[in-house]
Each structure stands twice: as structure tokens, then as C-alpha cells.
Amino acid sequence: MKLFSMTLRQALIVNRQCCRQFSTSRIRQSENLPSIAPKSFIDTKPIWQDPELYSKNCRERNYNSQSDIPTKIAQLHEEWLQEVRALRGYSERRNAIQKQLSRAHTHGLEEEKTKLSQEARKLERDLAPLEERETWLREEKERLAAELPNLTSHETPRASQPKGIGSINEPPAHELSDSRNHVHIGKVLNLLDFQRAATTSGRGWYFLKNEAALLEQALVQYALKIAMEHGFTIVTPPSIAYSHIASACGFRPRDPSTQIYNIAHVKEDQDRDSPILSLSGTAEIPLAGMEANQILNAADLPLKVVGPSRCYRAEAGAYGQESKGLYRVHEFTKVEMFAWTVPGAEMDAFNSILSVQKTILQTLGLHCRILEMPSSDLGHSAYRKVDIEAYFPSRCQRNDGWGEVTSASICTDYQSRRLNTRVENPMGSTKKTSFPYTVNGTAVAVPRVLAAILENGWDEKDECVRIPTVLWPWMNGMQTIDKRKR
Template identity: 40%
Template sequence: MTSNNNTARTFHTNNVAASQQQEHKAKNLPYNYNFEKMIEKQDEMKENIKLRELNIDLDQVLKNYEQYIQIDQEYEQVQYLRKEIAEYLAGKRTSEQVPIEIKNLIKEDLENKKADSWKVIGKEFKTKIQNLEKIKNEVYQELCEKTVKLPNFTEEGVMKFSKENSNQPNLVKYVGEKKETIPKLSHYEICEKLDLFEPANECSGSKFFFLKNEGVLLEVALQNFAISKLLKRGFKIIMPPELMKQSIVEGCGFQPRGEHSQIYRIENSNQEPTTTKNGETCNDSLCLIGTSEIGLAALHCNEFMPNFKGPLKYAGLSHCFRTEAGAAGSKDRGLYRVHQFTKVEMFVYCEPEQSEALLDEIVSIQEEIFSELGFHFQILDMPCNDLGNPAFRKIDMEAFIPSRLGYGEVSSASNCTDYQSRKLNIRYRSNNTTVYPHTLNGTAMAVPRAIITILENNQFYDENGKLGVKIPKPLVPFMLSGQDVIMEK
């Protein structure tokens, strides 16, 4: 490279000095992303991206990565040489210890530390560092924008099944018996007749609602029923903030920007810079969380856990907010697809070798909850094109909802491996090695979907022709009113 001053001096910094001659590993890679694994398994990732139906040019991402490594290496080398000059001029280095790159630049003035050529070289190095720093930052930002969109790898069996079955879900099993009810009203009609629900179109807009009377009691009962199950399983209950920094949302694998984002971003919410655990200043915009998963994943962000021994199990209770961009239709009327709802979420941090078994445990808890509520549901191993970016594998449970003439999702469970912990800089030490814990999440109770399923599958007419809904027996102790049925007034 040639400097931009009058001496037109040439820097040969591509040949790293002897003390630097090892494979260069850049510091502060975007989201701690494992690019070495990506390069090693790039064919697998390309197939993964194709099956997930994502518009990502992996070759371009890797090209940007190589460009960043190259510029970072050159930047570090120039910084190193500048430091060596300062050390020599301060008398901390002998002329024999001066790197050959500097000797080639200074030549006959090496022993004359007061020569003007030292000042010229100092200015040249300062200018070069400034230029490289600017280029490095630009390349880094470009790499960040591409890296944040990269998905996790996908479990081998899921990849194989998705490829062989045109990205259709793999039906694991059916659970429970399908009920035949008379009448066959939709949950929306039931809510109107029993005065459980009222749209909030006038004050909040479509897909917002007022829950009323026994509807509120049913909501609280479902929350407490799910929480009681999780407490018995060793989960610690957490109520996270419902506003999170944009960087946290992105770190969890969600996209808070873009036309089809499901995340609400709060305008003018980045006025107060904060300091993170690792000392960085951050003034991100705030976002409303779409799931308690975001808050529970953020609980240990930028944290080194010296005594970590998994699993750590958390149960999150929060409101969730989703734009539901592009979602519309008669089947989504009422409570099925709304902008705000309550959710009880399971979230687990664990050692890598534990995550597969813990996914099975989460699924078994979900199956127990919905079986006790009397749901008829199907368990599905979801295909590649239905996986969110963080998920390595995802299991969905879909309950039978008569008004939909089929099944609707009531829960999901995902093994995200180290995807989220890397992005959120959560790590621990094991055998003198830095390890990123695996994270898993699973819905214990998405309240509106559970209410829908209960109302539509437990409806009846009494002998006087009045509409009623039976409360599932395990839920009755959690009803503050103690009632086991909701009747039309």
C-alpha cells in the first residue's frame, strides 16, 4: 500500500512480522458468529438456506468475512509496527529488535532517533491507521448486516425429511380424543353470548381486545395452572421487562426491521445511553417483546458465568406484542391472531450435550399440560421452511379447533443450540475452553389459543337451551370464582 503524503512511501505490511506469523483471527466478530464452522460446512448451510427459503447469498457473506479478516490483519499489523517504533524511540528496544519492516523504511537513519524521517514515518502510520480504521468499520457494518440474517444450522434428520417431503411437517403423533359438540359455535360467537370478550377497535385498533368477566378469570387460571406445573419441574419464575433493546431482539434471532417484521419498535426511545455489562455504551431503540423468550434470553446477556452447570430453567410470564404483518382472514377473527396476549414461556440454558434431551423434556411438559386440559392435538416435527432463524429443531403442538375445521398452533418448542448465546455474548469456561451454552424455549401457555380451544371444545346447551362452557377439571382449582362452568346469563 502507498501512503497519501508527499514521500509516497510504500508499506509492506502484508508480510506479518515474525512475532505475528500465525493464522490471523479477528477480534470482535459480529455476534460471535462461528465463521470457521460456516466455512467448513458451507455446502450444508447453502442447502439449509435453500430449504428454509431464505434470500441469502452465502458466498457473498463469506467474501465479506474474508475481506474483513484481511483488513483487520493489516490494521493490527500497522498498529503493531507503530507500537514498535514508539518502544524503540523510548529506549525499550535495541536496533537489532526493530522489525525488518521498520528498518526498510528508516534505512540509514535507524541509529539517529532524532532524524526527521522518524517524524515523517510517525505521521504516515497515524494517517494509515485512520484510513484503515474507517475502511474496517465500513466492512464490519456490512458484515454485521449480512450476519444478522444468517440462520442456525438445522438438525440432520429434519433436513433429510424436509428435502424428501417438500418441506412438509413430520407428524409425530396424535394425542387425546376429538370431541363432537352441540352447538358448534365459534369462540367469537361464544364470547359474545357469554360476555367474555369485546373488540377494542375504537380505542386501540383491530386485533386488540378487552377480556371480560369469566374470560379474565379463565386467563388467570390458565397462567397459574401452567406456572404451577413448571415450578414443580424446577423452573424459576421470571417476569421480564416487556421493552427490550433492539440489539437484544436481534441477538435472539428476531428481525425488528423490515416490511414483514413482527416486532413493534418504539420511536424516539433511544434518548438515554446505557452501559452494558462489558462496558459498552448503547443507545438502541426499544422494542416490545414478541415472546418472553426474548427477555429470558437477555437475562444473562454479556455475562461470563464462571460456575455454570446446566441446566438453568426459567419460566417467564409476560405480555407479548406482535404486528402480525400480513395476517388476515375470517379464521383469524377474535382471539386467534392478536397484537397483544399473555404467555407463559419455558426457557433453558444448558451444556451443549444436554440440549437434545432437554428438548424432549420441554415437549413432554407441553404434552402433559394440554392432555390434562382435555385437548385433542397433534405433535409435529417442523420442516426447514417453518423454522425461525435461531431454531436448530422445532416441535409444534396444534390443537383441534372446530371453527377452523382443523388444527391451530397452541405451542412450540425449539432447540437453538449456541445461536442465541453467541449473539448475546453468554459464555462459560469448561476444560480451559470458552463455551457458549445451548438455549431452548417452549410455550407452556399461549393464553388466547388455550381459551379458544377450551371454549369451542367444551360448549353445550343446558336443559333450558342456555349456552354453557365446561371448565376442564384440573383448571377449576385455579378459577378464583371456584366455578366449573361458565353459563349464559
């Protein structure tokens, strides 16, 4: 009897494990995920407890197609509860059978033992589909929850327009002509070449030449210097990442085929089912992935890193006049900041990132406005987002001359839950581990800042550009860009 009862229990456990392993392997196979892919730990409880809050949040963020997901999750949760109750009933019946079998064995009731054994085997057969259904319902809740954007900060305007919250430097003393176009300036000073780049790579690509190439490196070095002075540790990240890492970070464009460069398999003998690799649109993706599947110590937080990288955006050529010049391009150099913090301390990291951004733009002499971005402008992962826009004379006919040059976002635990990044022994927590909050922001996006420097520093009379003083140490002794002095 003891042998039989152990066999029954083990069979039920093995069956449960097989169902879960089959479900997990099925999901990984369908998504081409490697075995090292982070396991997501999305908390569905707040969603099924208040589905209307999450539906409203989707609508406010312009994710209308996802607004019915919270209700589906609530319905799935009710079905899941029914399955759990049914499984509990089977468990209670199994325990009762074991007791009856023990008694029958003790008293030598062979006929009753045979009858109970048959019932136990039937119980095992009936249990398998119930457990598979329970596993599917649980994982379907998590899958749908992953499609929902983050909740939205109370600081975020619920509208389509941003709210001004500050400025950097005074506006120009006199109105600057829109003839101060960096494309024209780049041609006059032999700094930019879009024509040859179009022949080489296509529209939306460019060559930086002469002082413009030096300016790129100067901006990178200066941004790294300021970030490191604010406590950021320098990291050089890869430019290629698994697509599932990008998705976990919240990069879920409405039309991925037109916005992300995926790397095709070109070798005939290469595994066609291998995970998809993509060119990173921002260093935020590999920097966030750097701590995937890791457990951080709360004493080490905030952990703040800054990294230069090349970034790739496939959608650059789809904006007509907006895409001319350096403002919207397919490939560019950017210095990105990223931080992990304990929940409740994210504002310190956020303000540190904003301080770096303000310092860089203020010392470059650019006139900027600081904006609290509206809910409709937030991506999947952002809980709150602040953009800084610089004044471009060439854009005075579009958006009154303003153009985004930096962005900073708080993502709460959206990314860490999807990347399985944990923090150990967080203060004030009774749990052994929890999920840290992540914060990210641009230190400098080189092409746009370079364009702003060219346009705002242009001296039409002398046909030269004044180089910001803070960049002189990296400009080989040059203080101006003047073709006549070469």
C-alpha cells in the first residue's frame, strides 16, 4: 500500500511538472527563445483586481487596441480559480483514497483495495487535462499582461500636449533666420555629405567630415565626462541584442517591420529557428540586459552606468521634410544613461539624469525648453517621461523651431520584471528579493546636438561656426570651424 500511495503521489507530481515544462518549452519554441532568455515575472494581480484602471491607462496612452486586455485577464482569472478549485477537489479525493487504501491494506480488504486502486488511476487520468488547462490559463494571463503598457505617473499630463516645466539658457538676442540650416552650413564648410552616403547606403544615412567628425567625438567625450562627475560608471555596450531583450525593455513598436533592423540568417546551414537578433535602437536595451537574470544587492544601489554606442532606427526615412539632414537618421552615435534603484528612490536617479542633461546643454550654449511629456507620448515601459527640446533656426516653420535632443524616463519595475533582474534584501521589505526600478536618459544624441551647434553657432558674415568652449579640449586647438583657415 505504501508503495502504491507513493507511486500515485509521484505520478501526480511528475504529471504536473511535465505539463509545465511542456507549456514552457512550447512558448520558447514558438518565440525562438534561447534557454538563457530571462523568465518574466509579471504581477497580474493588480490587473484582475482593477481591470478598468488598466483599460483607461491604455486609452490615455493611445494603446487602444490593448484596452480590452485587462477585462480578458480578469475573465481568465475567474476561469483559473475554477480550475484551482477543481484541482483542490481532486487533491482532497486523492488524500481520502490514500487513507482508505491504508485502512484496506491493514485489514486485508483485497476487493476494496482493487476498487480504490482503479479509482486512483482514473483520478490520475482525469487530472492531466485539468492541470494542463490550469497551466495554460495562468500563462495566458501573464502573456496578455506583457502586452500592456506601464501605468502612468500622476505628474504626466493626460492630454496630447506636453507641459512646460523649465528652460535652459536665454533665447537668442535676435530672431535667427531659417536660412541657418545645418545642411547648408555643412555643405559650405564641407562637414556633411548626404549625397555620397545615399549612393553608399541609401537615404537617411550620412558622412560626417572634417570638424564635424571631431565634434562627434568631442560631444561623446564631454558627455561621458559630465556623466561620470555625476556618479555614472562608463560601459561600452554591444550594438546587437536579442529581440526578446528589446521587447522586455518595452520596445514594442506598432509596426516592428518598419522600425527595427533585424539581422537575417544568411548561411544556408544556419539554424533558421535560432533567436532573432536586432540592431539596437538605443543603448538602453543592452544596458538593461546587462543585469538580466541577476540579483543585485540593495547596498550597491543606485547602480548608474553610462555608455556610448551606435543606434539604428529603420523608420528614419518616413517623415518627408522632417527627415532631411541630421535630425532623423538611420544610424547615429548616442551616449545613454541607465540606472537601477530600490523602489522609492527612483527620483534621485531621475534627477541625476536630468542634471547631466541640463549641464551638457547649458554649457553648450543651446536654448532649450524642458517638457513633461503627455500620456499619449509615452512608450510601453515609461511611467513618466521628461524631454528637453533645443531651438533649431531651420525648424522655425515646424514646431516653432523646437526639436527633441534628450529624453529621460522612469520605468518602475516594468523592465526588471521582464528581465528577471532582482534586488536582494531591499530595505523595508519582508521579501528576500524584489524587483528594482529602472531609470534611463539620453546624455547626448550626437547628430541632433551637432546640428543645433552648427545652426546656433553659425556666423553668416564670416561663414564660420563658433565651437562651444567646453568642447575645445577635444577639437585639436580649434575654436571655430572656418574653411578658410584649413
